[in-house]
Amino acid sequence: MAKYTIGLDFGTLSARAVLVDVSNGLEISMSSKEYASGVINTVLPNTDIKLKEDWALQDPKDYLDVLYHIIPDVIEKSGVNSEDIIGVGVDFTSCTILPIDSKGNPLCFYEKHRKNPYSWAKLWKDHSAQYYADILNELAIQKNEEFLRLYGGKISSEWMIPKLMQMVSESPETYDQAHSFIEAGDWIVFKLTGQFKRNCCAAGFKATWNSKLGYPSGDFLKMLHPKLENLVEDKLSNDIFSIGTKAGYVNEEIAKKTGLKDGTAVSVASIDAHVAFPAMGISSPGNMVIIVGTSTCNILIDEREIKIPGISGVVKDAVIPGYYGYEAGQAAVGDIFNWFINNCVPVNYVEEARNKKITIFELLNEKSAKLKPGETGLLCLDWLNGNRSTLIDADLSGMILGLTLSTKPEEIYRALIEATAFGQNMIVETFRNHGIKIDSIYACGGISKKNPLLMQIYADVMNMNIKISESDQAVALGAAMFGAVSAGNKSGGYDSIEEAASRMGRLLDIVYKPIETNVEAYQAIYKEYKKLYNYFGRENDVMKKLKKMKSEY
Numbered sequence: 001m002a003k004y005t006i007g008l009d010f011g012t013l014s015a016r017a018v019l020v021d022v023s024n025g026l027e028i029s030m031s032s033k034e035y036a037s038g039v040i041n042t043v044l045p046n047t048d049i050k051l052k053e054d055w056a057l058q059d060p061k062d063y064l065d066v067l068y069h070i071i072p073d074v075i076e077k078s079g080v081n082s083e084d085i086i087g088v089g090v091d092f093t094s095c096t097i098l099p100i101d102s103k104g105n106p107l108c109f110y111e112k113h114r115k116n117p118y119s120w121a122k123l124w125k126d127h128s129a130q131y132y133a134d135i136l137n138e139l140a141i142q143k144n145e146e147f148l149r150l151y152g153g154k155i156s157s158e159w160m161i162p163k164l165m166q167m168v169s170e171s172p173e174t175y176d177q178a179h180s181f182i183e184a185g186d187w188i189v190f191k192l193t194g195q196f197k198r199n200c201c202a203a204g205f206k207a208t209w210n211s212k213l214g215y216p217s218g219d220f221l222k223m224l225h226p227k228l229e230n231l232v233e234d235k236l237s238n239d240i241f242s243i244g245t246k247a248g249y250v251n252e253e254i255a256k257k258t259g260l261k262d263g264t265a266v267s268v269a270s271i272d273a274h275v276a277f278p279a280m281g282i283s284s285p286g287n288m289v290i291i292v293g294t295s296t297c298n299i300l301i302d303e304r305e306i307k308i309p310g311i312s313g314v315v316k317d318a319v320i321p322g323y324y325g326y327e328a329g330q331a332a333v334g335d336i337f338n339w340f341i342n343n344c345v346p347v348n349y350v351e352e353a354r355n356k357k358i359t360i361f362e363l364l365n366e367k368s369a370k371l372k373p374g375e376t377g378l379l380c381l382d383w384l385n386g387n388r389s390t391l392i393d394a395d396l397s398g399m400i401l402g403l404t405l406s407t408k409p410e411e412i413y414r415a416l417i418e419a420t421a422f423g424q425n426m427i428v429e430t431f432r433n434h435g436i437k438i439d440s441i442y443a444c445g446g447i448s449k450k451n452p453l454l455m456q457i458y459a460d461v462m463n464m465n466i467k468i469s470e471s472d473q474a475v476a477l478g479a480a481m482f483g484a485v486s487a488g489n490k491s492g493g494y495d496s497i498e499e500a501a502s503r504m505g506r507l508l509d510i511v512y513k514p515i516e517t518n519v520e521a522y523q524a525i526y527k528e529y530k531k532l533y534n535y536f537g538r539e540n541d542v543m544k545k546l547k548k549m550k551s552e553y
């Protein structure tokens with residue numbers, strides 16, 4: 001009898017469920033739904049409370065509304081009997097942090113907290129804690145804290161400790177009222193099973209937890225803010241679980257709400273990008289997965305724990321148990337193109353796309369595909385949402401160099417794509433320079449399928465073959481694999497993620513191969529990119545000054 005597993009992937013704007021065949025990873029059905037309030041970055045819903053620059057919140061009620069829609073929907077669409085669904089896996093964008101009360105309810109669920117921005121879910125892309133991240137980094141350098149070296153030498157404002165420093169400093173009453181803080185992925189697992197099981201992927205990559213060192217010490221946390229001294233004991237937990245561990249079983253209430261069978265195994269949560277690794281059918285070092293979407297994440301593994309400057313981090317058991325998982329990334333990729341389309345495309349292009357019955361993306365790709373490397377005369381810095389790797393600075397901003405009165409939109413668009421490719425190449429170079437082998441690149445995420453021009457430019461700039469995931473939902477497929485592992489072999493699943501990856505991972509036949517003449521041309525342009533990168537990222541602080549000037553208004 002065929003067995004099935006469900007992967008739940010909670011993204012930035014929406015979540016999706018895939019129901020897949022455990023024997024071969026084939027997707028039987030998919031369901032997705034957008035969050036009603038999306039990313040809240042201007043005004044708190046149904047209030048007049050304005051949010052400051054760089055805030056990005058979400059309503060956790062949206063997560064539940066989506067959960068209770070996509071599970072029944074994906075089961076119904078599949079026609080599969082829930083008796084044959086053996087496991088559920090969950091991934092979530094991260095670091096997305098919720099302050100909850102002792103019952104596990106987010107504070108913002110209560111009327112008295114609705115007008116308090118600190119009580120809502122703080123999304124990964126909220127960069128408003130950069131001031132606190134800077135303080136943390138300075139102190140950690142001064143005190144020669146070992147944990148800092150595991151995170152590329154800097155803690156990002158996207159992560160938990162700066163976010164909590166901001167809360168405890170700016171809204172101490174919210175900090176006090178919160179019984180604990182939890183990653184949104186762990187909270188979904190709690191809703192499904194009634195169990196609080198913190199996953200090592202989010203704890204390690206985003207909350208500065210290490211399997212040997214634990215969290216930063218109380219002495220260090222106290223220096224950040226006196227109230228943080230007992231943060232771990234009071235509001236977090238030292239019980240952290242490896243990826244693929246069974247968190248518990250679908251409880252009765254959830255079974256009624258979703259149609260899942262009461263008692264279905266549920267895996268501990270993981271971060272979205274990291275579960276994509278096995279979804280590409282790989283589970284060994286030498287391979288890098290890039291998840292190209294709103295942002296881009298780079299995920300790889302190695303047998304060794306190497307402290308690499310400028311990357312996001314290294315965490316044991318967080319990608320494939322038994323290995324050290326590495327992460328780096330770019331805070332905006334699709335978001336950059338989205339900005340360009342919404343702000344810089346003239347009306348006649350919109351009309352042209354409409355007349356040709358194609359999307360603006362398709363029109364821009366059509367026009368910019370005709371250009372050769374270097375033909376735009378432009379060079380951009382891809383830091384429109386700061387630089388995540390390898391500078392780890394959310395205060396950096398973007399740049400377009402070489403504009404003239406004859407510059408066309410498709411030229412800027414192509415130069416922006418090229419800039420994101422150069423940013424990727426900086427990341428690859430950084431890993432290699434520190435002894436990590438990268439022989440193959442695997443891409444997934446929306447853009448890997450939607451934009452062949454971009455993938456070819458990436459292959460040319462990185463001078464490597466790029467293989468593409470067959471699944472449009474590689475991340476959800478990865479989560480489903482962990483669901484199958486949590487169910488285990490006896491229930492028709494797998495006992496290891498390696499086994500699941502080899503049976504369920506799927507790739508397209510398409511391989512993007514570097515084109516020699518393009519590679520040469522891009523190597524020359526990349527040298528110039530690196531000069532700009534070092535100058536504006538390390539030597540000159542004009543971007544920080546501009547940002548500060550803006551924030552004073």
Ligand SMILES: Nc1ncnc2c1ncn2[C@@H]1O[C@H](COP(=O)(O)OP(=O)(O)O)[C@@H](O)[C@H]1O
Nearest residue numbers: 011293294334335337338361445446447450451
């Ligand atoms: N054809 C395209 N080329 C490049 N970027 C695109 C294209 N279509 C959509 N995007 C961008 O891709 C991003 C969405 O990526 P996707 O992987 O679907 O979602 P997410 O990253 O939220 O999971 C958006 O920022 C959007 O602007």
Ligand SMILES: O=C(CO)[C@H](O)[C@H](O)COP(=O)(O)O
Nearest residue numbers: 012093094124273293294295
């Ligand atoms: O930092 C992350 C992973 O470590 C975020 O989850 C990721 O960058 C957001 O992903 P997406 O672009 O798919 O919304």
